[in-house]
Amino acid sequence: MKVLLVEDNELVANFVKKGMAEAGHMIDHAPDGRDGMFRAASGSYDAIIMDRMLPGGIDGLGIIGALRQSGGKTPVLILSALSDVDERIRGLKSGADDYLVKPFAFGELLARLDALLRRSQDNQTVTTLSLGDLRMDMLTRKVTRGGRTVNLQPREFKLLEYLLRHAGQVVTRTMLLENVWNFHFDPQTNVIDVHVSKLRQKIDAGAERPLLRTIRNSGYMLSAED
Amino acid sequence: MDIFEHPAEHIVEHLGAAAGLSKPAPRARGVGVLGRWWPIRPLRFSALTLALGYVTLSIVVLAVFAAPLWFGWREAIEQGRAELLQEEAIWLTDMFQKHGPEVLAATIDRRVNKEPATGKIVLFANAAHARLAGNLHGWPEGMSDAPGPQQVSIDSNGTQLRVVLMNVPLANGYTLLVGRGASRFRRLELFFIYGLMGAAGVVLLVGVLSGLMIRRAFLAEVQNISLTASAIVEGNLTRRLPVRAGGADELDMLAQTVNRMLDQIEQLIHGVRNVANAIAHDLRTPLTELRSRLEGLSLSRPPAPLAYAEVEAAVADVDRVIGLFNALLRLAEIDTGARRSGFVEVDLATVLGETVEFYQPVAELKGVTLEFNTPGELKVSGDPLLLTQAVGNLIDNALKFARERGTIVVAAVQRADGAVELIVADDGPGISDAEKPKVSERFYRGDASRGTPGVGLGLSLVAAVAKLHRGTLELDDNHPGLRATLLLFSAAP
Numbered sequence: 001m002k003v004l005l006v007e008d009n010e011l012v013a014n015f016v017k018k019g020m021a022e023a024g025h026m027i028d029h030a031p032d033g034r035d036g037m038f039r040a041a042s043g044s045y046d047a048i049i050m051d052r053m054l055p056g057g058i059d060g061l062g063i064i065g066a067l068r069q070s071g072g073k074t075p076v077l078i079l080s081a082l083s084d085v086d087e088r089i090r091g092l093k094s095g096a097d098d099y100l101v102k103p104f105a106f107g108e109l110l111a112r113l114d115a116l117l118r119r120s121q122d123n124q125t126v127t128t129l130s131l132g133d134l135r136m137d138m139l140t141r142k143v144t145r146g147g148r149t150v151n152l153q154p155r156e157f158k159l160l161e162y163l164l165r166h167a168g169q170v171v172t173r174t175m176l177l178e179n180v181w182n183f184h185f186d187p188q189t190n191v192i193d194v195h196v197s198k199l200r201q202k203i204d205a206g207a208e209r210p211l212l213r214t215i216r217n218s219g220y221m222l223s224a225e226d
Numbered sequence: 227m228d229i230f231e232h233p234a235e236h237i238v239e240h241l242g243a244a245a246g247l248s249k250p251a252p253r254a255r256g257v258g259v260l261g262r263w264w265p266i267r268p269l270r271f272s273a274l275t276l277a278l279g280y281v282t283l284s285i286v287v288l289a290v291f292a293a294p295l296w297f298g299w300r301e302a303i304e305q306g307r308a309e310l311l312q313e314e315a316i317w318l319t320d321m322f323q324k325h326g327p328e329v330l331a332a333t334i335d336r337r338v339n340k341e342p343a344t345g346k347i348v349l350f351a352n353a354a355h356a357r358l359a360g361n362l363h364g365w366p367e368g369m370s371d372a373p374g375p376q377q378v379s380i381d382s383n384g385t386q387l388r389v390v391l392m393n394v395p396l397a398n399g400y401t402l403l404v405g406r407g408a409s410r411f412r413r414l415e416l417f418f419i420y421g422l423m424g425a426a427g428v429v430l431l432v433g434v435l436s437g438l439m440i441r442r443a444f445l446a447e448v449q450n451i452s453l454t455a456s457a458i459v460e461g462n463l464t465r466r467l468p469v470r471a472g473g474a475d476e477l478d479m480l481a482q483t484v485n486r487m488l489d490q491i492e493q494l495i496h497g498v499r500n501v502a503n504a505i506a507h508d509l510r511t512p513l514t515e516l517r518s519r520l521e522g523l524s525l526s527r528p529p530a531p532l533a534y535a536e537v538e539a540a541v542a543d544v545d546r547v548i549g550l551f552n553a554l555l556r557l558a559e560i561d562t563g564a565r566r567s568g569f570v571e572v573d574l575a576t577v578l579g580e581t582v583e584f585y586q587p588v589a590e591l592k593g594v595t596l597e598f599n600t601p602g603e604l605k606v607s608g609d610p611l612l613l614t615q616a617v618g619n620l621i622d623n624a625l626k627f628a629r630e631r632g633t634i635v636v637a638a639v640q641r642a643d644g645a646v647e648l649i650v651a652d653d654g655p656g657i658s659d660a661e662k663p664k665v666s667e668r669f670y671r672g673d674a675s676r677g678t679p680g681v682g683l684g685l686s687l688v689a690a691v692a693k694l695h696r697g698t699l700e701l702d703d704n705h706p707g708l709r710a711t712l713l714l715f716s717a718a719p
Contacts, residue, residue, distance in 0.1 A: 083555060186553075
C-alpha cells in the first residue's frame with residue numbers, strides 16, 4: 001500500500017514514517033501544504049494521512065476540499081490537534097473519512113488506516129462473512145463455529161460483524177466504541193474488554209484454535225492464522 | 227492537595243497576570259492624579275455642560291415669563307395715558323366752547339402755575355401755532371396737526387425731554403396740546419429690568435454652584451468606584467463598592483450591579499484557582515513518575531527488555547495525562563454553552579437503554595443487578611453525545627461504588643410539569659452530606675474513591691451537561707447508597 005503523509009512536524013512525521021514502513025506500507029512525506037496538494041493531486045496513493053494546520057498557504061481541509069472537488073476518491077484520515085466536536089465535524093464534512101486527534105497511539109493510527117484501506121477496497125454488500133470455521137449469515141443472523149450454533153445478543157452480533165469485516169486487522173477499543181456502540185467518549189472502566197471477553201467465551205469456548213486475540217497496547221484482532 | 231497548595235497558587239498568579247487579572251503594570255497613575263490635584267478634571271465636560279444648560283434654560287423660562295408681562299404693562303400704561311389726556315382734552319374743549327379763548331388761556335395759566343410739578347403739559351395756541359397759554363414755550367418741532375397722541379422731543383431748560391402730546395383742534399383755528407412726560411414710568415421700567423436681571427443673576431449663580439456641587443458629589447462617588455476597582459485590579463478581590471442603606475439612586479444601582487459582577491468574577495477566579503490547584507496536583511503525580519522513569523532510564527541504561535518495560539510504563543503515564551487533558555477540554559467545551567446550538571430531539575429512553583446495555587456485562591462481572599425502568603418514549607431537546615456520556619458517567623460511578631451483589635436502579639420519568647427526571651441509584655457507601663456539594667466540583671475525589679481509577683471529573687461533567695441543558699444534578703441519600711437525579715427541563719415540544 002502506498003500512503004501519503006502530509007505533516008509539518010518533523011518528529012511526528014518520522015515517527016509515522018518509521019511505523020508505517022515497519023507495517024509494510026510505502027510512505028511519501030510532504031512537509032507543507034503546497035507539496036501535499038501537488039502529491040495528493042497526482043492520485044497515485046491508496047490513502048492519505050493529513051495534518052490540518054500546515055505551512056505553505058493551504059491547510060489540510062483546503063487540500064481535501066480541492067481533492068474531492070476534482071473527483072479524487074482517495075480515503076483521507078485527518079490527524080489533528082484540533083479536538084472539539086465541532087472541529088471533528090468540520091473535518092469529516094470537508095470530505096475526510098476518519099479523524100484522529102493528536103496526541104495519538106501509533107497502533108490506533110495504523111488500525112484506522114487499515115480499516116480505511118479495506119473500506120475503499122470492498123464496498124459490495126455481502127450476505128455471509130466467514131473466517132476459518134466461523135460463519136456469519138447476515139440474512140438469518142445465524143452464527144456457527146465449526147457447525148455448532150453460537151447464540152449472540154444483537155450487540156454481540158454487531159461486535160462480531162465488525163471484527164469479521166476487519167479480520168486480520170487490529171481493531172482498537174476506540175474503534176469498537178465508535179463503530180459498534182456509536183459512543184464518542186472514553187468510558188473510564190474497561191467496558192469494551194468485558195464485552196469482548198464475553199464474545200470470546202461464546203465463539204472460542206472449546207475450540208482448539210482461538211480466533212479472537214488481544215493485541216497488547218492496541219486492541220483486538222480476529223484472525224485464523226497463528 | 228495540602229502540600230501543593232502554594233506552588234499551585236503561584237501558577238494561578240502567573241496565569242492571572244498573563245490574563246491581566248492581577249498585578250497590573252505601574253500603580254494606576256490616573257487615580258493618584260485624579261485624587262490629589264484636579265479632583266474635578268475628569269468630569270469637567272459633562273458637569274459644566276449640565277450647569278450651563280440649566281442656566282440657559284432658566285433664563286429662557288424667565289424671559290418667556292417676563293416678556294408678555296412687559297408688553298402688557300406697557301400697553302396698559304399707554305392706554306391709561308391716552309384716556310387721561312382724552313379726559314383733559316374734553317374738559318378744556320368744553321371750557322373753550324362755553325367761555326371762549328380768553329377764559330381758557332387764563333384757566334390754563336392758573337392751573338399750570340398751581341400744580342407745576344405734576345408733569346402735566348398744556349399748550350393753547352392760535353391758528354398760526356403761536357403760544358397763547360401753557361407751560362410750553364412754543365409749538366414743538368416735529369409735532370404734526372394729526373389728532374391722537376404722538377411722541378416728540380421738547381427742549382426744557384436746555385435738556386431734551388421725551389413727551390407724549392395729543393393734538394386737540396378747537397373752533398376758529400385755535401389748537402390745544404395736552405400731554406405728559408414719557409419718562410414718568412421710567413423708574414418703574416428700570417425697576418422691572420433690574421428685577422429681571424437680578425433674577426437671572428441668581429439663576430446663573432445657583433446653576434453654576436449646583437453644577438459644581440453635583441460635580442463634586444458625583445466625582446466622590448465615581449472616585450470611590452474607581453478606587454475600589456483599582457484595589458481589585460491590584461488583586462484584592464474581596465473589596466466591594468459601598469451601597470448606602472436603602473439607597474435606590476442611580477449610583478447605588480450601578481454599585482449593586484458592579485458588586486454582583488464582582489461576586490461572579492470572584493467565584494470564577496476561585497473556581498479557576500481550585501481547578502488549577504487540582505490540575506497541578508493530578509498532573510504532578512503521573513508527571514513525577516514519568517520524569518523519574520525517564521531519568522532512571524537515562525542514568526542506569528538497563529538492558530533492552532527492562533528498558534522497554536520502563537518505556538511502556540512511561541507511555542502509560544503520558545496516556546493518563548492525555549486522558550486528564552481530554553476530560554478538561556471536554557468540560558471547557560461544554561461550559562462555553564456553544565454545544566447548545568447543536569441540540570436535536572433525543573429519546574432519553576433509548577439513550578438510557580443503550581447505555582445500560584453497554585454497562586450490563588460489567589455489572590454481571592461484579593455480580594451487581596442493573597435494573598432499568600422507563601415508561602416508554604421520553605423526548606427531550608439536547609445533545610445526544612453529551613447526554614449519553616452523562617448517563618454513562620452516572621452508571622460508571624454507580625458501578626464503582628455499588629455493593630457486591632448489590633442493585634443499581636436506573637429510571638426515567640416525566641414529571642407533571644414536563645421536566646424529565648433521570649435517576650441512577652446505587653446501594654453503596656453513598657456520600658456524606660458534607661461531601662455532597664463538593665463531589666460535582668472539578669477533580670474532587672471523595673474518601674470512598676481512593677484507590678479506584680478515574681480523574682475525579684465524572685460528576686462534574688454530568689453537572690456541566692445538566693447545566694448546558696438548563697437542568698440540575700441532585701445527589702440524595704438512597705438509604706443506603708447514592709441517588710443521583712439528573713433533572714432536564716428542556717423537554718422537546
